[in-house]
Amino acid sequence: xxxxxxxxxxxxxRIIWELRGxxxxxxxxxxxxxxxxxxxxxxxxxxxxTAGLVESTEDGYQLTADGRSLLTIMLPLHEWAERWARHVSxxxxxxxxKTGTRARPSRSTR
Amino acid sequence: xxxxxxxxxxxxxRIIWELRGxxxxxxxxxxxxxxxxxxxxxxxxxxxxTAGLVESTEDGYQLTADGRSLLTIMLPLHEWAERWARHVSxxxxxxxxKTGTRARPSRSTR
DNA sequence: ACGATTGCTACTAAAAGAGTAGCACTACGT
DNA sequence: ACGTAGTGCTACTCTTTTAGTAGCAATCGT
Numbered sequence: 404x405x406x407x408x409x410x411x412x413x414x415x416x417r418i419i420w421e422l423r424g425x426x427x428x429x430x431x432x433x434x435x436x437x438x439x440x441x442x443x444x445x446x447x448x449x450x451x452x453t454a455g456l457v458e459s460t461e462d463g464y465q466l467t468a469d470g471r472s473l474l475t476i477m478l479p480l481h482e483w484a485e486r487w488a489r490h491v492s493x494x495x496x497x498x499x500x501k502t503g504t505r506a507r508p509s510r511s512t513r
Numbered sequence: 514x515x516x517x518x519x520x521x522x523x524x525x526x527r528i529i530w531e532l533r534g535x536x537x538x539x540x541x542x543x544x545x546x547x548x549x550x551x552x553x554x555x556x557x558x559x560x561x562x563t564a565g566l567v568e569s570t571e572d573g574y575q576l577t578a579d580g581r582s583l584l585t586i587m588l589p590l591h592e593w594a595e596r597w598a599r600h601v602s603x604x605x606x607x608x609x610x611k612t613g614t615r616a617r618p619s620r621s622t623r
Numbered sequence: 624a625c626g627a628t629t630g631c632t633a634c635t636a637a638a639a640g641a642g643t644a645g646c647a648c649t650a651c652g653t
Numbered sequence: 654a655c656g657t658a659g660t661g662c663t664a665c666t667c668t669t670t671t672a673g674t675a676g677c678a679a680t681c682g683t
Contacts, residue, residue, distance in 0.1 A: 406594035411523050429661050440641050445662060469597065476593045483586045484516035539630050550672050555631060
């Protein structure tokens with residue numbers, strides 16, 4: 404279950420998603436991903452490049468053929484996720500649930 | 514991107530996958546997931562129940578209608594993952610790549 | 624009453640992630 | 654040639670998440 408393991412890491416799906424269009428530079432990709440730590444971004448990019456899903460060209464990072472293939476598989480999932488988000492929020496009264504709150508507890512400035 | 518955030522956590526996809534068939538008890542599910550820590554399993558189950566994807570019945574844990582719906586969306590992804598795993602290993606010479614090696618560095622027994 | 628099993632919590636340790644600074648390199652204008 | 658600005662990325666510290674193990678309260682069968 405190697406790929407699913409990879410997809411289970413934080414940011415991996417997001418990175419693939421952000422690369423759906425044109426190639427992005429490291430910093431551009433980072434900006435697209437809410438300014439992830441460069442260390443984490445680089446780790447994930449290394450993973451994805453090793454897995455052959457992303458490649459680095461002179462234009463920046465972009466999906467390989469495999470990566471694009473995977474993206475098309477993931478599209479229905481994104482659509483489902485959006486529909487689900489809508490009907491869940493409708494069901495519980497618009498306010499986000501506790502689910503995600505625990506995830507990123509709004510760090511202080513340090 | 515709440516659902517994708519949820520799916521980006523470790524074990525979540527696996528749990529959904531293991532519940533594809535019949536309902537499983539807590540310990541049964543744990544066994545199916547390579548003996549995950551009960552603390553993590555419980556945390557993920559709480560997440561999934563809060564999200565309305567899994568429910569706890571007298572027969573054990575099982576997918577809700579939403580959960581099963583999501584599962585059907587995820588099926589193509591699993592198939593793609595298997596195909597991909599085969600062609601990657603064929604390409605690199607059967608031995609697993611470095612990708613996963615860094616991931617779980619084979620803990621000592623403790 | 625007794626042991627076995629179940630769901631789950633409590634606790635510690637290790638790994639992954641976040642946050643920030645900044646280096647080495649290239650491309651540029653002057 | 655020199656400073657400036659942009660790039661990809663590493664180094665470091667600190668926080669959060671996950672792993673690992675023990676074990677408790679409740680239930681079950683005998």
